[in-house]
Amino acid sequence: MSEPNGGLSQEEVPEAVVAGRHGFQIVWLVPIIAALVALALLYATFERRGKSIEITFADASGVDAGKTTVRYRDVVIGTVEEVRLSKDFSHIIVKAQIDENGERLLVGETSFWIERPRIGPKGISGLTTIVSGAYIAVDPGKLGGPLKRSFEGLADPPDLLKNDKGLHLTLTSMAGTLGLSQGSPVIYKGIRVGQVTSLKLGKPNTGATIQISIKPAYADRVHSHTHFWNSSGVDISASLQGIDVDIASIATALTGGVSFDTLGEVGKPAVLGDQFTLFDHEKDASREYRESRGLHILLRTPRLESVTDGDSILYRGAVVGRVLSHDLDENGRDILLRVQIDSRYATLVRENSVFWNASGIHSDLGFTGLHVQVSSLEALIKGAVAFATPDKPGKAVEAGALFDLAKESKGRWLKWSPLISLPPGETTAP
Amino acid sequence: MKRVICPRCGGVCGVPEEARKRLLCPGCKAPLTENSTPQNSISRVWALLIAAAILYVPANLLPIFDMELLGRPSSDTILGGIADLFGSGMWFVGAIVFLASIVIPLLKILGLGFLLISTSRLGSVQARLASTRLYRAIESIGPWSMIDVFVVSLTISLVQFGRLASFSPGPGAACFAMVVILTILAARSFDPHTLWAIPEEN
Structure with a gap:
């Protein structure tokens, strides 16, 4: 097609214009850029996937591969990739990917448990869990230790979070822990200042042991002469003066609660691990003070x-x-x-x-x-x-x-x- | 001095024999490279095609969308999404997405590569005719691959319910869009004239 067969003579044909130097063609930048972009994206994605860990649980209800997240302080730090049975079918192995900003939490003492929707003391904060389903919660051990890849999951949330800065006290109650449950509020003058972290039976004939944690900001309200009482439920006392219905609050009527107060002489400030008696009623708690x-x-x-x-x-x-x-x-x-x-x-x-x-x-x-x-x-x-x-x-x-x-x-x-x-x-x- | 017809304005112009330079039509300033120097056109197609082939890898490996439904995040690659569609019994939709997202881009890349490799070895008229048909098919099929990109972009703008459900494009979507665009550009840059170029004697 380069041979003209029209009537044009050689002289009449205008010559093509030279556009530029022949050399490196700009279009070859396109595959180079594409390669760089592809490599950068792939690197970023696979690098950010972080470490793969294995957690064993006795049961893993509510844990779905690809959907259940691993969270620390309600921030997602990873995703469950696989849920499978162990070889002897005795437990469940959950494989999770922890992304890079959570990797440093994977030290020896780190504990994992499945945070299931709990209706009760945790109140409204559990609402999202009800909708979104269970997630795996993390309580890291001391940071900076050697990193680990496989963990044993806890059956229940731990009694105390390891880096909870609150004032932890032990209450003993001969009468039991009626109405109290883990997460029940600790109330001081109507304000929630802490929570019950665990309930246990002590040695025989010592009743029940209740661990509570007071928020650091309120720790100075507890003294050696402070008395604690169980403000759970509704307290109805009938006397000749009439019927006395005492409800600490609707919340504690439903979820149970521990109240405390200090009357008269306060004594020394309470320190971590102090023991107190948990009275059944406010009246019992303040009797000693009143009688004194x-x-x-x-x-x-x-x-x-x-x-x-x-x-x-x-x-x-x-x-x-x-x-x-x-x-x-x-x-x-x-x-x-x-x-x-x-x-x-x-x-x-x-x-x-x-x-x-x-x-x-x-x-x-x-x-x-x-x-x-x-x-x-x-x-x-x-x-x-x-x-x-x-x-x-x-x-x-x-x-x-x-x-x-x-x-x-x-x-x-x-x-x-x-x-x-x-x-x-x-x-x-x- | 060869003579060529400008593909844009139809004007005839003379081209120097050592046609290794980029030449413009003296009338309309359109590039004459396609006709005069098939090598130039082919290298551009190669460049775009290789770029498309490179991006095809992350487009399929990386998630095409990140979805959060009721607080549960999930992300899926194109193949994962197709598997989900088949799994939930939507064979027809799944087949369309599979065709548009996996088969067509792959066929385009392979087809253009085949054309580029074979263009200098074509002999018979039948072979050239078949290649030209293949080229037409590749060129016309091109925009259909954008179905996936459209689906993702529409869903993103429609599914935004805050905490209940949210949808955002993954890196795979951008790569996929680039693959489609690059293959379209490559198909456009390919000059079918090269399929009919008479091999130079001697």
Whole structure:
């Protein structure tokens, strides 16, 4: 086709223009660039796949090859590649790819467990797990150690995360751990400050052991005199004053919880590993504190008649104290009632005060007619101890003073009206 | 001095005998290389074809998309996606994707390579005619391979539901798009005239 057969002569044909030098053709840059790009992409992809590890689990429900992720602090650091049975079918081997930013977590003490959707104490944070399915959680050991490739998975989440900086305390409870579960909140003045990390049975006859972790920011609220109580569930107590329904919070009613507080003297700050007693109720927890306050005296009576522990001490019908406990004296002849008078009213008790049993109905049939004495409706049913101080009060008494408990009051005692000034203001023990 | 017809404007011009330079039509400035120096055209096709063949490897090895459905990430290569389609019983769609994404690019690359190698050895008219048909087929089939790229890009723009489901292209998609584009360019650069060039005597 290079031979023209038209009428054009040689001279009339214009000559082609030379465009440039012949040499390296730019188009050959295309395969070079393509090769570089391909190599870079392949290198980046296969390099970033990181290390392949094997974790053995007793069961691996919810773990899917290619879908289940490995996460540390909720950040994905790898993906499960393969789930297979071991040769003897006794456990399951999960093969996972850990990408490069997670590789350094694969040290000797690193533990793995399957975080399954848990409805309960973890609350809303579990919601994504419910939808997205289980994932394998990581708790790395001390970083910087030699790297490992195969691990044993834990059946349950570990009690304590190894690098959890919280204050870990041990609570013991004879009554058990009713309503508590792992992850239950630890509450201080209504604020969640930590959580229950594990529940275990201790040695025989020591009840249950509860490990809790207090967030570092609140660790300074726990002292050696702090008392802990189980605030799980709903506490209903009926008394003559009415029915008391005590719900710490809806959350703890459902999930259980441990509350603590420090009343009065705080003591030393708590340190890691300290042991405390877990009381069943707030009342039990604060009893020791309440009983330690005020004036303690003893009442002697030959027979324990309708007065029981917790009964009120009345002064002119007002409650100023309570019966803490009772016991036989060392001779076994009399009953000693340990009585606490609230500190504000301690000054009402004088050397010449008289105490009598104000329980029940005292009728007195005499020449002057029928006298019926009832101190109060509560005293009628529950029992109570009343006292009075003569118009000329004697010296104040010291703790441990002993008084006799009269069976009933004498008429003139009720007429006594001494002038004793009380310390102002301060509210009495609860 | 040879004479050639400019492929663009049809003007006739003279070309020096040692036609190793890049020449332009004196009238419309279109390159005359295709006609005058088949070697030049062929080397360009080779370059584009080799680039396409190189990128074909990552296009098939790397994930073409990264999908996150309900917090579960998954990514799949083209072959994995086709296997999934077959696995879930969508034979027809799977076959189309397999044809468009695997077979056609591969056939194009192999076909163009065959044309480039065989072009200097063609003898009979029948052989040249068959090669020309092959070239036409390769050229017309080219854009159909973009099906995959379109599917990925449409899905990306449609499936964006935040945490529920999200979809993003993988490195394989870019490589695949480049393979398709490079093979189209290579097919365009191939000058069918070379299939009919009379071998120079002596």
